[in-house]
Amino acid sequence: xxxxxxxxxxxxxxxxxxxxxxxxxxxxxxxxxxxxxxxxxxxxxxxxxxxxxxxxxxxxxxxxxxxxxxxxxxxxxxxxxxxxxxxxxxxxxxxxxxxxxxxxxxxxxxxxxxxxxxxxxxxxxxxxxxxxxxxxxxxxxxxxxxxxxxxxxxxxxxxxxxxxxxxxxxxxxxxxxxxxxxxxxxxxxxxxxxxxxxxxxxxxxxxxxxxxxxxxxxxxxxxxxxxxxxxxxxxxxxxxxxxxxxxxxxxxxxxxxxxxxxxxxxxxxxxxxxxxxxxxxxxxxxxxxxxxxxxxxxxxxxxxxxxxxxxxxxxxxxxxxxxxxxxxxxxxxxxxxxxxxxxxxxxxxxxxxxxxxxxxxxxxxxxxxxxxxxxxxxxxxxxxxxxxxxxxxxxxxxxxxxxxxxxxxxxxxxxxxxxxxxxxxxxxxxxxxxxxxxxxxxxxxxxxxxxxxxx
Amino acid sequence: xxxxxxxxxxxxxxxxxxxxxxxxxxxxxxxxxxxxxxxxxxxxxxxxxxxxxxxxxxxxxxxxxxxxxxxxxxxxxxxxxxxxxxxxxxxxxxxxxxxxxxxxxxxxxxxxxxxxxxxxxxxxxxxxxxxxxxxxxxxxxxxxxxxxxxxxxxxxxxxxxxxxxxxxxxxxxxxxxxxxxxxxxxxxxxxxxxxxxxxxxxxxxxxxxxxxxxxxxxxxxxxxxxxxxxxxxxxxxxxxxxxxxxxxxxxxxxxxxxxxxxxxxxxxxxxxxxxxxxxxxxxxxxxxxxxxxxxxxxxxxxxxxxxxxxxxxxxxxxxxxxxxxxxxxxxxxxxxxxxxxxxxxxxxxxxxxxxxxxxxxxxxxxxxxxxxxxxxxxxxxxxxxxxxxxxxxxxxxxxxxxxxxxxxxxxxxxxxxxxxxxxxxxxxxxxxxxxxxxxxxxxxxxxxxxxxxxxxxxxxxxxxxxxxxxxxxxxxxxxxxxxxxx
Numbered sequence: 029x030x031x032x033x034x035x036x037x038x039x040x041x042x043x044x045x046x047x048x049x050x051x052x053x054x055x056x057x058x059x060x061x062x063x064x065x066x067x068x069x070x071x072x073x074x075x076x077x078x079x080x081x082x083x084x085x086x087x088x089x090x091x092x093x094x095x096x097x098x099x100x101x102x103x104x105x106x107x108x109x110x111x112x113x114x115x116x117x118x119x120x121x122x123x124x125x126x127x128x129x130x131x132x133x134x135x136x137x138x139x140x141x142x143x144x145x146x147x148x149x150x151x152x153x154x155x156x157x158x159x160x161x162x163x164x165x166x167x168x169x170x171x172x173x174x175x176x177x178x179x180x181x182x183x184x185x186x187x188x189x190x191x192x193x194x195x196x197x198x199x200x201x202x203x204x205x206x207x208x209x210x211x212x213x214x215x216x217x218x219x220x221x222x223x224x225x226x227x228x229x230x231x232x233x234x235x236x237x238x239x240x241x242x243x244x245x246x247x248x249x250x251x252x253x254x255x256x257x258x259x260x261x262x263x264x265x266x267x268x269x270x271x272x273x274x275x276x277x278x279x280x281x282x283x284x285x286x287x288x289x290x291x292x293x294x295x296x297x298x299x300x301x302x303x304x305x306x307x308x309x310x311x312x313x314x315x316x317x318x319x320x321x322x323x324x325x326x327x328x329x330x331x332x333x334x335x336x337x338x339x340x341x342x343x344x345x346x347x348x349x350x351x352x353x354x355x356x357x358x359x360x361x362x363x364x365x366x367x368x369x370x371x372x373x374x375x376x377x378x379x380x381x382x383x384x385x386x387x388x389x390x391x392x393x394x395x396x397x398x399x400x401x402x403x404x405x406x407x408x409x410x411x412x413x414x415x416x417x418x419x420x421x422x423x424x425x426x427x428x429x430x431x432x433x434x435x436x437x438x439x440x441x442x443x444x445x446x447x448x449x450x451x452x453x454x455x456x457x458x459x460x461x462x463x464x465x466x467x468x469x470x471x472x473x474x475x476x477x478x479x480x481x482x483x
Numbered sequence: 484x485x486x487x488x489x490x491x492x493x494x495x496x497x498x499x500x501x502x503x504x505x506x507x508x509x510x511x512x513x514x515x516x517x518x519x520x521x522x523x524x525x526x527x528x529x530x531x532x533x534x535x536x537x538x539x540x541x542x543x544x545x546x547x548x549x550x551x552x553x554x555x556x557x558x559x560x561x562x563x564x565x566x567x568x569x570x571x572x573x574x575x576x577x578x579x580x581x582x583x584x585x586x587x588x589x590x591x592x593x594x595x596x597x598x599x600x601x602x603x604x605x606x607x608x609x610x611x612x613x614x615x616x617x618x619x620x621x622x623x624x625x626x627x628x629x630x631x632x633x634x635x636x637x638x639x640x641x642x643x644x645x646x647x648x649x650x651x652x653x654x655x656x657x658x659x660x661x662x663x664x665x666x667x668x669x670x671x672x673x674x675x676x677x678x679x680x681x682x683x684x685x686x687x688x689x690x691x692x693x694x695x696x697x698x699x700x701x702x703x704x705x706x707x708x709x710x711x712x713x714x715x716x717x718x719x720x721x722x723x724x725x726x727x728x729x730x731x732x733x734x735x736x737x738x739x740x741x742x743x744x745x746x747x748x749x750x751x752x753x754x755x756x757x758x759x760x761x762x763x764x765x766x767x768x769x770x771x772x773x774x775x776x777x778x779x780x781x782x783x784x785x786x787x788x789x790x791x792x793x794x795x796x797x798x799x800x801x802x803x804x805x806x807x808x809x810x811x812x813x814x815x816x817x818x819x820x821x822x823x824x825x826x827x828x829x830x831x832x833x834x835x836x837x838x839x840x841x842x843x844x845x846x847x848x849x850x851x852x853x854x855x856x857x858x859x860x861x862x863x864x865x866x867x868x869x870x871x872x873x874x875x876x877x878x879x880x881x882x883x884x885x886x887x888x889x890x891x892x893x894x895x896x897x898x899x900x901x902x903x904x905x906x907x908x909x910x911x912x913x914x915x916x917x918x919x920x921x922x923x924x925x926x927x928x929x930x931x932x933x934x935x936x937x938x939x940x941x942x943x944x945x946x947x948x949x950x951x952x953x954x955x956x957x958x959x960x961x962x963x964x965x966x967x968x969x
Contacts, residue, residue, distance in 0.1 A: 032566075033564055033566060033756075033916075034829070034916060034917065035917070035918070040919070040920040047846050048839075048843060048846050049846075053835040053839065056859065057835075058859065060736070061709075064742055065736060065737060066609075066736060069827055070827050070830065071606035072606055072822055072826065072827055073822075073826055073827075074826045075823075075828050076824060078568050080823075081568055081823050081824055082568075082571075084823060085572045086575075087592075088596060089576065089577030089592050090577070091592035091595065092577050092578065092590055092591065092592040093590075095580075095585065095589060099582055099585075101584055102808075103584070103808065105580070105582065107504070109502070109503070111501075111533060111536060114537065115537065117570065118540070119550075120549045120551070121547060122565070122758045122760055122761075123549035123552075123758050123759070124550075124759065124760075125555070125560055125562060125759045127761060128897075130953070131888065131948050131956075132484065132546075132547065132891055132896065132952075133546075134546035135543040135545070135547030135761075136762070138543050139543055141968070142490060142491050142492070144967055144968050146528060148968050149527050150526050150528075152522075155967050155968070156967070156968065159763075161618035161622060161763075162808075163807055164804075164806065164807040165806065196781070196803065196804040197803075197807065199803065200629070200780070200802070200803025200804050204628075204662070205662055205663070206664045249519065249520060273522065273526065274522075274525065274526055275516065275521060275522060276520055276521060276522060277521060278522050281522060281523065297579045298580055298583070299578065299581070299812055299813050300581040300593045300808075300809070301810070301812055302618070302764070302807075302809070302812045302814075303763075303764035303812075303813050304807070315967070321762065322967060323967070324965050324966055325966040325967075325969075326957045326958065326960045326961035326966075327956070327960065328954040328955060329946070329954045329955050330953075330954055332488070332953055336956045336958055338958070338962050344621070344654040344655050344658035345654035345655075345902070346654070347654075348667075349658055351654070351658040353658070353662065354624065354625055355619075355621055356621040356654075357619045357763040357765055358762050359618075359762075359764045360761035360763045360764075361758075361761060361763065362764055364540075364761070368536060368540060370529070371536045373501070374499075374500055374501065374502065374528050374530045375526055375530070376500055376530070377501070378526070379513070379525065381504065383509075383513050384505070384507055384509070386509075386513045387509020387510065387512060390511045391509055409516055409520060411513070411516070430586065430589070435582055435586075451505075455508055
């Protein structure tokens with residue numbers, strides 16, 4: 029019986045085997061030792077028609093609960109314009125490979141060039157690569173790059189205010205790569221410049237990684253960092269949310285040498301954690317140490333402007349074990365998401381996204397404080413994400429919110445809980461959060477009273 | 484394909500917008516952020532309308548060649564057809580809005596996809612457990628090597644820091660080993676194109692962590708000595724890593740686990756039909772043998788025997804964490820849809836049909852192109868340039884690059900060229916199981932015409948391509964005067 033993806037008829041197979049001089053398909057594996065040929069049944073389902081595949085996924089979708097998302101922590105529910113899926117689904121983009129053959133890949137090469145241009149304009153740095161896997165792996169690559177840029181030094185300082193998953197991924201890469209890490213605990217919710225300066229004084233530090241906006245949502249004041257780091261001949265790396273860079277001070281303005289982070293915030297849906305897209309930007313002097321693909325402008329034999337993968341002497345397919353990284357692909361299609369998104373948004377739209385998120389987050393923040401059930405944790409400036417000290421146990425709070433169809437109040441250790449508000453959340457939804465919090469408190473009081481009565 | 488010369492920045496005009504956002508209902512805006520924390524000037528992003536954006540990117544797409552455009556025989560890349568139902572399922576309502584940190588109870592559908600796909604991949608490869616967290620093939624290699632190193636370290640066997648890599652290996656193999664802090668030792672190939680076991684055996688001492696292999700290798704040849712290699716490496720205390728880049732040849736016929744491999748990765752964007760997207764996102768799941776399953780990176784997904792529900796957890800005994808969340812989930816959904824569509828019946832035909840196509844093309848061209856190894860190939864094979872290439876004549880010599888560029892004129896994507904490094908004029912051709920005999924015949928005809936042109940009009944090849952949106956780019960200019968942004 030035929031199958032939709034296989035064009036072979038019986039006659040085709042016979043004719044093709046004939047050309048090869050074989051009688052049967054089995055003979056194509058005559059070079060494989062007999063006992064290595066798999067003869068059993070695979071433990072996978074029987075073939076499904078399209079209708080059955082749809083039903084299968086419909087069944088799975090029913091097992092998910094759609095929630096109103098008030099959580100960030102590295103994945104943000106920003107609005108994604110309808111133009112994006114329309115462009116992304118162009119199969120000339122979707123079904124192409126890495127643009128090795130520049131003559132028939134100008135579409136991909138051009139949007140990556142646009143992506144690189146946009147990322148440098150957002151971060152305030154000179155150069156960008158074509159993208160990385162995700163934020164945490166971009167941080168790991170940035171740390172390895174810093175060590176690679178500063179010869180003979182092999183220690184990197186990490187601020188304890190970075191997202192936990194960023195710390196864990198950087199720690200994993202560095203443990204195997206042989207880079208020493210020192211995590212500097214936060215002071216009052218922000219990176220500790222005094223402690224960092226003290227460590228820099230030891231003279232063996234290649235780089236310092238700090239967040240622009242940290243795991244508590246606080247916009248870090250990085251005044252004095254570049255001076256301290258550069259005085260110790262180390263590199264400053266800032267882990268940034270690029271959406272926020274429309275309004276907050278950029279890594280370039282802070283004097284950073286490298287910027288990295290996750291550009292999921294630029295039009296990419298939550299999608300249960302992926303695919304997202306990491307980015308990596310740097311100052312001009314370090315461009316030849318930048319890992320990953322880079323697209324550059326040139327001309328063709330007729331003198332027409334065109335684009336190619338360039339500076340490939342850094343890369344694995346040329347340098348093998350001496351490459352700047354093992355990275356082979358980028359997240360090209362996700363770079364197209366970002367490029368289309370930023371084209372639509374422009375400076376004004378991106379500012380408005382931040383304004384709406386800021387306004388909603390500060391409204392929720394103030395309303396929650398108004399319940400009397402929370403107090404300020406650090407009282408520092410934030411954008412769309414914040415933490416509060418909660419009088420209600422995080423677990424119970426999260427449960428009450430879930431009962432109201434809300435995902436929020438992520439526990440941040442001790443009695444701290446975090447919330448995030450994007451432009452995708454309406455006032456009505458935010459008010460529902462506040463009501464659910466009050467409901468949680470009432471239920472808790474009732475439980476306590478009932479418990480007491482039962483005694 | 485038509486040349487189109489604009490960059491989106493060049494369509495920009497002050498005051499145009501392409502966004503649609505609600506009016507604010509909040510009193511506060513970001514202007515209230517302390518001035519010292521705000522950026523000075525707004526970013527200089529394009530200001531364009533929505534129709535401008537759509538037309539610009541559609542025009543760009545018209546300069547691109549994809550699998551949906553035509554035959555894409557790119558060796559080692561497995562450019563098979565990307566089924567449309569996969570795309571539809573990956574954007575199925577009820578998944579796109581899920582936050583990766585939502586409680587397990589609220590994402591049972593998503594976790595089922597992760598759990599079931601892991602189980603299916605185990606069955607198809609003969610491995611005991613999979614992590615689907617790695618984002619790409621090279622990322623899978625790195626993860627696999629981290630597991631390899633962790634295994635030796637966990638046994639207190641700290642000397643094992645060398646990894647053996649064949650000279651025919653993909654560049655990512657040695658690069659991944661280096662990132663993982665391992666030293667690379669190269670093992671030679673025999674004139675027949677397989678691993679030289681005589682060269683391998685002396686390398687196997689107590690400092691060897693393991694060997695990385697593709698099987699079939701990058702010449703498209705089945706490593707017939709695999710059993711002896713397996714016994715020798717294991718006897719020396721090393722592990723065997725399987726680079727799944729070439730798994731398409733074996734899908735449904737031979738399982739890496741049965742060949743004795745301890746760790747492997749798959750490229751879902753090759754073997755399991757998810758689109759390459761111009762260079763990503765892909766997915767590089769890593770499978771391991773039972774005794775290594777405790778070393779899989781965090782987070783892990785498992786099914787609770789008590790409740791029958793899927794749970795996520797950190798893995799305190801694992802190699803660490805290699806991804807922010809649980810991999811390129813959207814890509815996993817596509818691979819899931821692919822396996823469901825093929826089922827047990829059709830998945831067995833993937834390998835044989837891909838091998839049939841490769842041998843058919845090889846046999847149809849070997850009279851005109853140099854075939855260094857003439858035995859049965861698997862899913863791909865390598866020519867070492869043309870037989871009649873006017874070699875030595877600086878005015879008329881035709882190289883592999885010229886052949887590749889001329890193929891573009893005939894409406895085909897070029898094969899992989901100058902890889903593997905074993906030959907000077909490598910042309911690596913991988914047709915897949917989704918190409919019809921007619922398509923293969925048309926490709927063969929074009930390759931034969933090119934062979935004739937090489938003799939009759941070599942200038943035509945040396946200046947190719949002629950019919951593409953742009954012609955050969957000046958790569959030296961790009962590298963010596965890098966212009967990386969506008």
